[in-house]
Amino acid sequence: MIWINVVIQGVLVGGFYALFACGLSLMFGVMKVINLAHGDMAVVAGYVAVFLTPHLHIAEIWSLLVVVPLFALVGYVLQRTLIQKSIDRDPFTTLLVTFGLSVVIENLLLEFYTANAQTVNVGALGYESWHPGSIFFISYVSLGVLVAAVAVLAVLQLFLSHTGTGRLVRAVADDREAAQLSGANYRHIFGIAAAIAFATVALAGIAYGMQTQFAPTSGGVNLLFAFEAVVIGGIGSLWGTLVGGIALGMAQVFGAHFNPEYQRLAGNVLFLLVLAVRPRGLFGKATSVS
Amino acid sequence: MSLDTPRREEGPSVRRSSTSPLFALGGSIILVGFLTVAPWIVPAEWSSVLMNFFILVIMATMWNLLAGYAGMVSIGQQAFIGLGSYATLYFALKGVNPFLTIPLATMICAVLAVPITFLLLRLRGGYFSIATWVVSDTALLIIGAIAFFGGGTGKLMPGLQYLSPSQTAHYTYLATWFVALVVVVGTYLLLRSRLGLVLASIRDDEVAARSAGVNVQSARRLIFIVAAAGCGAAGAVLAVSQPFIQPSSVFNIQWAAEMIFVSMIGGLGTIEGPIIGSVIFFTLQQSLQQYGVWYLVIFGSLAVVIALWQPRGLWGAFRDRYHTELLPVGYHLREET
Numbered sequence: 001m002i003w004i005n006v007v008i009q010g011v012l013v014g015g016f017y018a019l020f021a022c023g024l025s026l027m028f029g030v031m032k033v034i035n036l037a038h039g040d041m042a043v044v045a046g047y048v049a050v051f052l053t054p055h056l057h058i059a060e061i062w063s064l065l066v067v068v069p070l071f072a073l074v075g076y077v078l079q080r081t082l083i084q085k086s087i088d089r090d091p092f093t094t095l096l097v098t099f100g101l102s103v104v105i106e107n108l109l110l111e112f113y114t115a116n117a118q119t120v121n122v123g124a125l126g127y128e129s130w131h132p133g134s135i136f137f138i139s140y141v142s143l144g145v146l147v148a149a150v151a152v153l154a155v156l157q158l159f160l161s162h163t164g165t166g167r168l169v170r171a172v173a174d175d176r177e178a179a180q181l182s183g184a185n186y187r188h189i190f191g192i193a194a195a196i197a198f199a200t201v202a203l204a205g206i207a208y209g210m211q212t213q214f215a216p217t218s219g220g221v222n223l224l225f226a227f228e229a230v231v232i233g234g235i236g237s238l239w240g241t242l243v244g245g246i247a248l249g250m251a252q253v254f255g256a257h258f259n260p261e262y263q264r265l266a267g268n269v270l271f272l273l274v275l276a277v278r279p280r281g282l283f284g285k286a287t288s289v290s
Numbered sequence: 291m292s293l294d295t296p297r298r299e300e301g302p303s304v305r306r307s308s309t310s311p312l313f314a315l316g317g318s319i320i321l322v323g324f325l326t327v328a329p330w331i332v333p334a335e336w337s338s339v340l341m342n343f344f345i346l347v348i349m350a351t352m353w354n355l356l357a358g359y360a361g362m363v364s365i366g367q368q369a370f371i372g373l374g375s376y377a378t379l380y381f382a383l384k385g386v387n388p389f390l391t392i393p394l395a396t397m398i399c400a401v402l403a404v405p406i407t408f409l410l411l412r413l414r415g416g417y418f419s420i421a422t423w424v425v426s427d428t429a430l431l432i433i434g435a436i437a438f439f440g441g442g443t444g445k446l447m448p449g450l451q452y453l454s455p456s457q458t459a460h461y462t463y464l465a466t467w468f469v470a471l472v473v474v475v476g477t478y479l480l481l482r483s484r485l486g487l488v489l490a491s492i493r494d495d496e497v498a499a500r501s502a503g504v505n506v507q508s509a510r511r512l513i514f515i516v517a518a519a520g521c522g523a524a525g526a527v528l529a530v531s532q533p534f535i536q537p538s539s540v541f542n543i544q545w546a547a548e549m550i551f552v553s554m555i556g557g558l559g560t561i562e563g564p565i566i567g568s569v570i571f572f573t574l575q576q577s578l579q580q581y582g583v584w585y586l587v588i589f590g591s592l593a594v595v596i597a598l599w600q601p602r603g604l605w606g607a608f609r610d611r612y613h614t615e616l617l618p619v620g621y622h623l624r625e626e627t
Contacts, residue, residue, distance in 0.1 A: 028416070032415075033416075034415065034416025034417065034419065034420065036365070036416070036419070036420070082594070082598070085598050086597065086598060089597075089598070089601060091415055091416070092357075092361065092363065092415075093597050093598070093601065094416075095363045095415070095416055095419055096363070096550065096554055096593070096594075096597040097594050097597050097598060099363075099365060099419075099547075099550060100550075100551070100554075100590045100591070100593045100594035100597065101590075101594060103547045103551075103586060103590040104586075104587050104590040104591055104594070107583040107584075107586045107587045107590070108587055110582075110583055111582060111583060111584065111587070220423075220543060221427075223420065224420065224423060224424060224427060227417075227420040227421075227424070228424065231417065231421075235417070259435075261431070261434070261435055262431075262435075264427065264431055265428065265431040265432065265435070268424055268427060268428040268431065269428070271424055272409060272424070272425075272428065275409050275412060275413070275421065276408075276409055279412045279413070
């Protein structure tokens with residue numbers, strides 16, 4: 001019976017990790033940028049939902065409608081300014097710049113909102129769950145997040161394969177110079193990709209806040225989980241990320257079953273094992289790692 | 291294969307230093323002498339600031355070796371700071387004098403780094419960076435689960451209580467200073483060796499270096515192990531200087547943030563850069579003490595600005611402008627006119 005629970009809870013958590021990771025994966029796939037401030041951006045989205053949207057007199061749960069477009073805009077602007085500037089230097093600089101941003105964001109949040117934990121208030125929904133059996137339960141919020149994650153991945157997949165802009169994104173990801181020669185403004189396309197990535201990160205941040213408490217320093221550990229999901233699933237594979245997230249979630253739930261302290265450790269161990277045995281991940285291409 | 295020293299009589303002349311070596315050597319000896327006797331001369335608060343400064347210099351020098359010379363952006367060096375601290379704690383709990391455990395802790399970190407490189411060096415760029423962090427998180431979780439070390443609450447460093455406070459202060463100062471000196475001088479000598487040339491060739495053009503027979507992977511592995519040992523030594527002196535050891539403080543990612551910003555601001559790929567960066571860091575930290583974590587906000591923003599507009603850092607900019615080097619590791623070519 002414990003196994004069924006491990007699978008159910010693992011799948012639910014895995015959906016969240018996939019939602020968190022798809023922006024990271026997209027930015028790496030298109031711009032070859034690893035955004036080390038990815039986790040902190042999600043936390044900022046959570047703080048915006050908790051502290052700023054009440055001024056608009058809407059329920060915190062609907063803050064999504066404001067925060068997601070806002071973050072898309074922030075993503076576009078940040079990409080066209082700081083991130084593009086660091087891409088123009090070298091990949092090394094993008095790491096240093098996004099790491100710097102991450103530390104600056106974390107400490108600004110600490111200064112303005114203290115280290116107190118916050119949650120996105122979803123009312124009574126947060127406590128309700130579905131009990132299909134006597135010993136396991138499925139929280140409605142977690143189920144909603146899983147559905148949202150699958151929906152986001154599906155929309156992203158459709159966007160990349162069937163729309164003109166999606167094809168441009170793939171063209172720029174494959175060969176920036178060739179796409180530029182054919183008339184695509186790669187900087188603008190990068191901006192669009194970053195806008196999508198930031199929109200998903202905002203969604204992930206709010207989803208996180210609905211499920212659990214967050215603090216200014218929560219970004220780091222979420223970046224780790226997102227990254228582990230990407231590597232376990234295979235770098236460059238969107239649906240692989242979902243499978244990776246689920247595998248990571250199951251490992252964590254399994255570890256936590258023995259001792260709550262082993263939750264993160266079990267996930268890390270799974271990641272290191274995958275790295276040792278199959279460094280390209282479950283669904284990755286052999287060349288994508290190096 | 292030994293390296294032929296370029297001969298003077300044919301073609302351009304080749305020199306190491308732009309200033310007289312005697313001048314630099316004399317200055318160094320005076321500085322080293324002063325810093326050795328400093329705890330007996332300067333006020334106690336100063337020597338404690340100096341001690342933290344040395345620890346930061348060790349860390350930043352090691353990070354600079356990784357990133358500035360071998361192109362590996364690690365954000366998980368706190369793994370070795372923590373492991374160095376806990377190795378020291380382990381031997382001290384077994385009754386060894388804490389000061390004698392510093393070299394032991396350093397060696398343990400070097401040995402632990404070997405299997406880790408086989409995992410991490412499979413990844414490149416940003417993936418390498420986050421994986422280093424996973425390693426440090428794993429180390430933190432494992433150490434935090436060991437009851438012998440006091441779990442998550444940590445443990446007091448034994449073996450220092452029989453010393454008087456001033457003795458403890460002097461000994462820890464000397465230990466820290468000595469480790470910093472060894473690390474900086476060792477890095478300097480390492481970079482002047484054949485390995486330094488190999489690293490420079492990889493940094494300038496990895497493909498060309500490979501085709502010339504350079505084993506890029508083993509050079510990177512060696513540097514990673516050296517940096518792990520250095521950070522382990524920093525962790526060991528940290529453990530001796532701050533007698534209470536807690537996983538969340540010794541494995542804190544803030545160490546990584548500090549060493550990264552210090553190296554970037556001072557100047558990556560120069561020996562002097564991390565030292566100058568550390569001076570700037572401590573000046574800022576001391577003067578912004580009453581404003582909470584604003585010093586990290588300012589320092590982080592400064593690092594971003596420098597990475598984008600002055601990637602060679604402040605020392606790099608200064609050196610390019612005035613053509614001076616205090617600790618030269620390269621050669622200068624000059625056409626005879």
